[in-house]
Amino acid sequence: MPQTITEKILAAHAGRDTVVPGELINVRIDMALANDITAPIAIDLFEKSHVESVFDPERIALVPDHFVPNKDVQSAIQVQAMRTFARKYHIKYFFELGEMGIEHVLLPEQGLVLPGDVVIGADSHTCTYGALGAFATGVGSTDIAATMITGEVWFKVPESIKLIYDGQLREWVTGKDLILYTIGDIGVDGATYKAMEFTGDVIKALPVADRMTMANMAIEAGAKSGIIPPDEATLDYIRPRAKRPFECYTSDPDATYAEVRTYDVSNIEPQVAFPYLPENTRGISAVDTIPIDQAVIGSCTNGRIEDLRLAARILNGRTIDKNVRLIIVPATPTVYRQAMAEGLLEIFLAARGIVSPPTCGPCLGGFMGILGPGERAVSTTNRNFVGRMGHPSSEVYLANPAVAAASAVLGRIGGPDELD
């Protein structure tokens, strides 16, 4: 029976030859992830179960990244709970400050999520790892607690939507723009419960970093997962990093899809998602004069070295508008050091930006750049909900790193083409 990549991965992990969308299955998981917001609930439930050990201390990753470096006493207590738990149960992949980075950049970088894996994370952007050809999805803390006991999780096999991207990418158009455009097209619930499979010549030529940005935001269309069949580019990324064997799956040509959509990217310009939903997208040329107070470049969506290089291309030799605060967040210590080695940090600081340690802080209005009443930010992050980055009357406009950097210079939302 012809199957999609998603169905093949789930079947393999359920000990089956095939699975059918809608079926409920129990699958073995390769990695379970939780952060400093979601892990404490899972830890509490695990401890109350009186089970003496976790299913496999090498298949649990605990990443304190949201409110770390600890923003207050309460967040310090949450990280303490993770640290204590990690020591007690010999969790191999607990990332202490200095090694800690934004989870969805860190885990691929460290070779902990691989093609063909089933990964669950108590964080909705766990779907990022689909970019490497894994089935990866966000769940809640209770699911993580149960999986820490059993090593398994239940799923309803999702239907798949095939999204084909053809044509020639315009200048300054990135994976971020493709996914924003797609969410604008299908809506924030356009893929609810489904797997979004990104394919086409454009995807095949897309760098792995951009692929991760696309899969990362599958959740913003309501999807269970986003996935890109692995190819040479995937393997080039994976081979030096992989810490265990892995298997590559691809979809059969005659596999069944709930829906197939084709996009000619030649018509897509850099996108901006207006408040208060990621589906409120416009091409950059359709954006009026919108003054901004802050620009944020970072997050699990766009905090990779490639994103910082793109921002630096814009900011090199320029200074940002006097009314704008620019916050740049390298996603991991490795990204930070690489940016330093390449002179990017010097460019950011010379432009009058600041460089934060790795953290999710500003993206979710936690700390490190909270917006006040009525303030506006352009941000390379993934959500622009009411109050996402601070006060309920503040506004977040989502864009790619080139647009965010250009906007910081212009003092209003604008693209690189508008710079002198």
Add this chain to the structure above:
Amino acid sequence: MFAAYALKTERISTCPPLPEMLAHKLNAVSGVGRRVFEFRIYPPLFDALRMIMKIEGTVWKFGDNIDTDVIIPAIYLVTTDMSELGKHCMEGVDATFAEKVGPGDIIVAGKNFGCGSSREHAPMAIKGAGISCVIAEGFARIFFRNAFNMGLAIFECPGVFQGIQEGDRVSVNQDTGEITDHTNGKRFLANPVPPFMQELIEAGGLMAYVLNKRQS
């Protein structure tokens, strides 16, 4: 099935010890504290309890795409205490919601309720605020899963958003999934709970289900 769900999502802390033969043995996930424990109910008490724990309350309405950031803003995610989270429930859309809402009140919403983050603090905050159930046109996937896992009653019911107004008095028959608006007399039927979710509910939530399987 709906009845069993309601029973197990309420807190029942004391029950007289019973001979095994007479008891319905149930596991439950409690509300505050989330302690997994076991309790027993006399069969005649079952119906009485069902009456007591019938879902009926005043409706608070919210629109489409109510995301987890407005259900519980991220700055409050530094605690796992349900009642503390409840104090800030829906603060992103209505700063005074937690003060206004009464015990047992019901949220009625549009499509894609609970979209966004995987934070289980969202269903916890709703429950902590005293809300008895959420009825929506549709739920976002992770919220749906979390609500079942941690014991917040939710009902998917197309047509409910147009048919029920804020302030209406509404009850839910958990046996049949029938939803009645006592203010305007309209009735609705919730989508049935998928069979596997019913198994989870019967066990008393995901943790109880997993631990039961482990013991058997």
